[in-house]
Amino acid sequence: MVSSTHVGRYREIAEVLARHGLGFLSGITGLERWFPFHHGVLGHEPRGMPYTNPEHLRLAFEQLGPMFIKLGQLLSTRSDLLPPEYLQELARLQDGAPPVPVETVRRLVQQELGDVPEELFAGFDGEPLASASIGQAHAAILKDGTRVVVKVRRPGVVARIQEDLEILQNLAAQAARRWEAADDDDLTGLAEEFARTLRAELDYLQEGRNAERFAGNFAGDPDIHIPRVFWRTTTSRVLTLERISGVKIDDLEGLDRAGIDRRPLAGRAVAAIA
Template sequence: MGAGSSRYRQIGAVLRRHGLGVLAGVLGLGGLVPFHRGALGHARQEDPYTNPEHVRVALEELGPTFVKLGQILSTRHDLLPAAWVAEFAKLQDDVAAAPWEGIRDVLREELGADPEHVFAQFDPVPLAAASIGQAYAATLHDGTEVVVKVRRPGVVAQVHEDLDILRNLADRADRRWDAIRQYDLPGLVEEFSRTLRAELDYLQEARNAERFAQEFAHAARVRIPRVHGETTTSRVLTLERMSGVRIDDLEGLDAAGIDRVALARLGADIVLTMVFDNRFFHADPHPGNMFVQPDGALALIDFGMVGGAHRTDHGRPRRHRARLHPRRPGHPHHRPDRTLPDRRRRRPGRAAAGDHRVHGPLPGPFAVGDQPRNHAPAAARHPAAAPAAPSEGDGAAVQSADDGRRDRGAAGSGLPDARRPAALR
């Protein structure tokens, strides 16, 4: 197993410990084995652990890559029972936070000064902790309220190692287990790896947010947070703060007088517009990323995971749905020689028609280069020694963008009002 053998052992230990808990639950012995009293290193709690709790805690202990898997599963009501979906939903914004000292070091390295100098106010208690980063409330010197996302220290190396392990395990399963081969597990891991690696670069997420703002520039009922480029790097992302009621908080929606039928119609129009008109869509639409405004508008956040649909795909929605299920004999798309396209035989960078994939770099106000990042804008305003470039392969320079790029009425942004669904206007 090479250099990653210690990580294999760590993963095995976590799965073994929590697997015993799941087994006890299946056998009806969960209440008799005191996992909730600290057995086998479990955290103490009042009630016995349920099977979904064991799995959720295992994913959290295994770190960012596995937490992201849990987040994806939390949106799959079509695949999992309600109890499992509800438990995995806790991974959306309730992951154990990284220590403030490490986060502070990242901010100092990336922005060239302590956060207390760069921002007028900065709350060290995170608003939310997710798999890749943590979000903090802050205020710019002009009084603008923002959210500052900071990538967890060391997360890049751990994600790359875990993805290599997942790829290795998927290849083994594909070779040795006939029943799993029809699901193209290596292809699924490849797709997951591509999307997760894209999320590691906050400059790319900033570009994605810029593009969504342009696409929905004429949609009065869709809100996209503004990116503040002077305090954005590949490890730090500063966005306009979006408040509101989480879209799954039904009591909160009713208390605010929100028409839930109109909200559902708005959400459907947004999804259809992204996929069929813009061909660029939000690929992580869990409830923690959608907030309903007092006027009924919908604010979208977290643009690290996005996808694109080719022009040739729009006439084949049935084919797309069919690809989500195994191709059994008799299925209209069954191939007797192989159940799914072998993605591993394609040349790097090529995708078959119909694939949804994360976009590469987009034209925008940010430029990623190989040189150390430019700390001049922040350091000039807040005198401090410019730090040495970090070693995680993050060499990137942020170029300032003129204020005009935020004009929601910019020419060429989104669809003409006559073609835009009424719910978006």
């Protein structure tokens, strides 16, 4: 049964898929009931949008918001589910979003921590370091001079993601009934596991506990450093972490400029995963 509170979102998802010529997904998941066939739900290439099918899928996920962006990022790692051209395109999904106004950030920090950032920290940069679909990161300095990053969860993001996760699980169940391949690949199980993982990501307290557990696991390894969590300024919606600098492992030019030998770096990364 479809919750009446989700009707508008079902229609929005169906419309975005149809706009990008992905109406076949509506047929597989039962979304076709929410969108008339004369609007192109059968999956024809939308006029004036000369993209490849993988590009259309990426663009649709971007337009549908945080949960779908996270889903696309996950799918980009699943060569057992999608062909290479889709994996490459979905890997381009960026978890970016327009910045939350600094006044909104100040108000949220005050609600969570009891005071405005300027009183809690020796310094707090209102210009975000990064603005993602779930949270926004700001550079700050603790009263003892420690450089930190303060992550603030976006207002309203939990309700939207929770709604989309419910919808995703419903669509996966429909797909398993209508499409043999979906049942074979256990899409319902994948959707449930994805939902558990993403719900955990919404809780910064759990993220902090995970960071401390990783730090404990690698306490004796000089090659791995996990940022310290500062619990006095951490809640489920605000997370304060030690600020560290570095180079992304896929930034080959940056690694070369820093004089980092990639071969031993790859070896250390493999050893850490193993």
